[in-house]
Amino acid sequence: MSSEIPPSSAPVPAFVPPAPNILGFPQNLVQLVRNNLGIIPRQAYEQPLVVTDSFPKMAFVTGPDLVEHVLKRSADRFPKGKLQNETLEPLFGNAMISSEGADWKWQRSITAPLFRHDEILQYIPAMRDAATRQLETWKAQDLAANRPVNKDMFRIAFDVISRTMLVGGADDVIKAIEQGHAAYFHHVNWWIAYKMLGLPGWLPRPGGAVMRTQEKRIRDAVSKLVRGRLASAETEQDLLGRLVRGIDPETGEAMSEERLVNNIIAFLVAGYDTTALALAWALYLLALYPDWQQQIRNEVQAVAGDRPIGREHLSQLNVTDQVLNEALRLYPTAPIIVRDILEDVELAGTKVPKGTIGVIPIYAIHRHRSFWDNPNVFDPLRFAPEAETKPGRYQFLPFGAGPRICIGAAFTMIEAKVVLATLLREVSFELEHGHEAHPVGQMFLTPREPIPMRVRFLHR
């Protein structure tokens, strides 16, 4: 196997930005439909701002000061806006994720306390058990090579959701999301392309019927679950139960049934693929660099010995943390976010007309040649406390930044740490001969093909 391990200085697979001359209309939208990384011009990996002239006009914002300006300092002037909200609206309705202004604010104040780091710690046993169940499944199976381990990570992520967000009675929801999400996201870039062209929602589009069917299936299943909870006197401690009882701290207002449904759908959809894919990309990198698997194993042994991973261990799992951060840098599972530019603005001395689509290409920021040494090389030590230069706040932003920062960031990081530590203590992951996992941006960053691996138990 050692002959297949790339040297630590070798670049990991990256998306090769298209030549500038194919970024005009309509080729830019063809790129978008295939792989949304294809709309990011090559210069965006080198310069702080790139404004394209083609239709639709886009401003790629990558310089840390500009990113801070757009996402944080002047966030009110750059709303998530039309493109993002209208794209998400059929699935999420008026949930927090697709709302603006006061409507967003009160929903965020109800939900934010549920997602605080300290609150999420109570879910560690559910996360650990999900990883343990996966180990048992592997043990009972023939662990022949070519196992698509990325798919197993979806199973773990769903196991966690079903035992933390929606405990009990959620089988329909689980099936609807599990079976529907891939078909849904496969077509989502068409929907975004239609929105960019300003085409009306009723116009037929590829995959439109599939998306409508999945939306309805997910909505029906979540509605049934929420109605059941509202009618029940039980006070479950899962996230749904706590959300049902949540009230706006300022006004005492609770969420209507429709809001609850919309927000639960948003949490499920925004939290499931992203976390499963983050784990899958981390395992891919760990399989490429088995030394790092061993380092995590040594750390887990030193910190927890043979005891189950618990809240007391989390802050000491530093290597695990560094690997996860580096995986999220190279393969940020939400690779692009967008903002509306509502009025003519000047960014870094460049005039950007209103109506331009503001694009924060997280993927390109994380591989930007001006901010990172050897940007395409896997090097978790960038995130070590002793690193000479620490990544800046607006240079590493897998969860976004500013007021709309991901509400589930602590949830994901705790889950990913607990799962990786629990798995790596028992098994090793080996990549099938020279497999290269190429990133494709649909809504989330997925590997182009399943990642084939061999899972080996260490103590058999």
Ligand code: HEM
């Ligand atoms: C690796 C895992 C994840 C990644 C990479 C990720 C990424 C992001 C990013 C980049 C944003 C900002 C979007 C923007 O500003 O336009 C965001 C927002 C959001 N995320 Fe996540 N996310 C992850 C996990 C989760 C989880 C586990 C949940 C829920 C349980 C979640 C729920 C949300 C919600 C509700 C928002 C909208 C917040 C708002 O608008 O105020 N995410 N996420």
